[in-house]
Amino acid sequence: MGTPTPLESRLSRVKTPGEPIIVFERVFLAFGDNVILKDISFELRAGFTKIFLGASGAGKSTILKLILGLLKPQTGKIWVNGVRVDTLSESDMMKVRDDxxxxxxxxxxxxxxxxxxxxxxxxxxxxxxxxxxxxxxxxxxxxxxxxxxxxxxxxxxxxxxxxxxxxxxxxxxxxPRILLYDEPTTGLDPITSITIDDEIVKLRDIEGVSSLVVTHQLRDAFWVAERMAVRGPDGKVQIVPASPEKLAQTEFVMLRDGLIAFEGTASELRANNDPYLQLFLS
Amino acid sequence: MQLFITGWAKKAFFEVQEYVKLCVALARAATSRPFYYRDVVEQLDAVGVGSLTVVLLTGGFTGAVLALQSGMTLDQFGARSVVGRLISASMIKELGPVLTALMVTGRVGSGIAAELGSMAVTDQLNALRALGTDPVRKLALPRVIAGVVMVPILTVISDFVGIVGAWITTVTQLRVASSVYWNSVVMGLYIQDIWMGLIKPVFLGFALVSIACFVGMRTTGGTQGVGRSTTQAVVAGSVAVLVLDFIITKLLISLLY
Structure with missing residues (x-):
């Protein structure tokens, strides 16, 4: 056994808040000639939320399927809860899916x-x-x-x-400590969408679940990023504007042509001058 | 043209390879835990009891028409009295197993392909896997067990009803005495025929249900894909039943007779 790399030592502390609970390292996936993900690397830290944006067919849902082991990448490495899942058999994958x-x-x-x-x-x-x-x-x-x-x-x-x-x-x-949401509000009216967004916020803030949300509904994405759930004096859960600390715990990832075109917080996304991002946000 | 043939051959080889993988997964699932008993019981009911009416009708009318046709042919040789011998041998060795399997393919195979196909295109199969359940164990294995158990039972029922249907026709239309018919039925049968009639449907039941599961679980392309899978399951299942029937018959003749 050699000396663990910095990533490996962080992965060994996976149950600690703020340490990486999902890690993608240079992941590539193609179906025949159709390249879906070219070179995807990111980390989701325990207790944090990552929101994946992108046009239809950008590979957002594919990322969720890779995390669950429903698909396997051609190259690259994926860790979930400290376990490398891209090489796991279906039966071993069942234990990872328990969380x-x-x-x-x-x-x-x-x-x-x-x-x-x-x-x-x-x-x-x-x-x-x-x-x-x-x-x-x-x-x-x-x-x-x-x-x-x-x-x-x-x-x-x-x-x-x-x-x-x-x-x-x-x-x-x-x-489970990790929840993956694949287009949770697509096709719903705005009022119903907000009830779903509130559930995502409540699970993250009250239950401490790490979340990965795939969507192309910007309004819902910003709602999840800029709200937080707190318990009121009467014990009831209330949805209120997020504190600066909570805002920093939600990151946006924009996928474009199989690559990550942007990664940052809601305010960084709004401030970005990239024409594609601006077009997407408009 | 050569490119087309190569492409077709590659695709066919890939499909066979995937089907063999499913069969291996089924074997592994059958011999290890977890095992979903309740689903097996549900499928025994769906495949067996659900197919009873169509099998009774098919068996009865096949026996009846076989007696009419055989009677005409046997009349040419003045051998109408041995019609029972022909009926029992034909029904038990060949028509009972094949017609039952074809009927079950039409009724059950299409249903399985449509059900699993709908689950595949609405992500329910992925949801099962995400919830820690192997779809082969939960969905395919109970259906295959039901096919292997119920198709032979349905075949025996079909054989019996067919022979009874032929008896009614023989007595009422061909004017052959009842005792002569039943004596001829028994005389025409050998123990090897019974074995053939019982062994064949086990393989046919496995083939038709596993093909339906295979086609259903690989469905893509929304509701149109479900329709396509349903048709494919019936066509592939029916052809497989007929081809397998020939191969098993050849094998059993060399082994039993």
């Missing part, structure tokens, strides 16, 4: 299962938890997203916004 929740585009709820079964899926099917405890946890997370009264409905009976909130509940049921 990563994902909210898919359109929710990807299981059509044949009720809201209760969808939300508790992992605990019902993949854990030895007592059934009463599972029921209690399902009710608790549905209460968190304010959908308790819909517990016995089927996904087809829910509205688009409710489906996304159930998907968020499903992703947080097993209390």
């Amino acid at each position: 990563v929740g994902m909210v898919f585009q359109e929710g990807a709820l299981f059509d044949s299962l009720s809201v209760r079964e969808n939300v508790g899926y992992k605990l019902y099917e993949e854990s030895d938890m007592d059934l009463n405890d599972v029921h209690r946890r399902v009710e608790e997370v549905l209460g968190w997203v304010e959908l308790e009264e819909h517990i016995d409905k089927m996904p087809s009976q829910l509205s688009g916004g409710q489906r996304r909130r159930v998907a968020i509940a499903r992703a947080m049921t097993f209390q």
Whole structure:
């Protein structure tokens, strides 16, 4: 065993806030002649949020699939929770996924299962938890997203916004430390989108979840970056403008032509004079 | 032209390779934990009980029409009385297994491809994997087990109903005595025929369901892709049933007779 590199020693402290929980190092991915990601390197630190922006087909969702091991890169290295996942087998990847929740585009709820079964899926099917405890946890997370009264409905009976909130509940049921959001507000009206954004903010600030959000909805991206959740004196969670410290914990990443065109905070993004970024922001 | 043929051959080879990978994954899933018992029971019901009506109708009418046609041919030799011998051998060795498998391909294979295809295009398969569940264990294996168990059972039912259908036709249309028919049915059967009639559907059941799972789980291209997969599953499953039937028959003839 040689001396650990600076990155390796930081990865070994992965449970410490501020240390890297997801690391991409020179990742390249192509499907045939179609190059999706050319040379992607970034870090998501524990307790922080990264928001990926970019045009359709820029490779934003692909990054989430790489983190979950649903795709493998051709070259480059990926660490999740201190484990290198780009070389892991599917069965070993299952252990890594125990600490990563994902909210898919359109929710990807299981059509044949009720809201209760969808939300508790992992605990019902993949854990030895007592059934009463599972029921209690399902009710608790549905209460968190304010959908308790819909517990016995089927996904087809829910509205688009409710489906996304159930998907968020499903992703947080097993209390992962990392949550990945793939276009969580696409196709929703502005009011419903804000309820989803608030859930993302609450999970980050109250539950301490590290988040990676993929979106091309700028309004939602800035809402998540510039708001924070705090508990009021009555114990209720309130969404308020973010403190300077909290603002620094959310970074934007702009993907363009398979490369990172920009990486920085919300204010740095607004101040950037790059014509492409300006066009994107306009 | 050469480029087209090379491209086609490469694609075909890749598809076969991926199908073999699925079969290996199924074998591994069948011999290791976790095992989803409840899904297996659900699929046994969906494949077996759900296909019963279509199998009963197919078996019954095939037996009946076979008796009519055979009766006409046998009349030329004055051998109408041995119609039962022909019916039992044909139904048990060939028509029962193949027609049942084809009917199950049409009913179950298309359903599996559509269901798994919809799950694939709406990211539900990825969601399963993200939640720590292997889709091969959870979705494909229970369906394949149901196919391997239920297709032979449905075949036996189809054989029986076919022979009964032929009996009704023989007695009412061909005017052959009931006792003569049943005696002929028993006389025409050998134990090897029974084995052939039982072994074949096991392989046919595996092939048709695993092909439907394979096609369904690889669906891309939205709802149009689901439609395409459904058609592919039925066409590929039906052709596979007929080709496999020939290969297994050849093999069993050399082994059993």
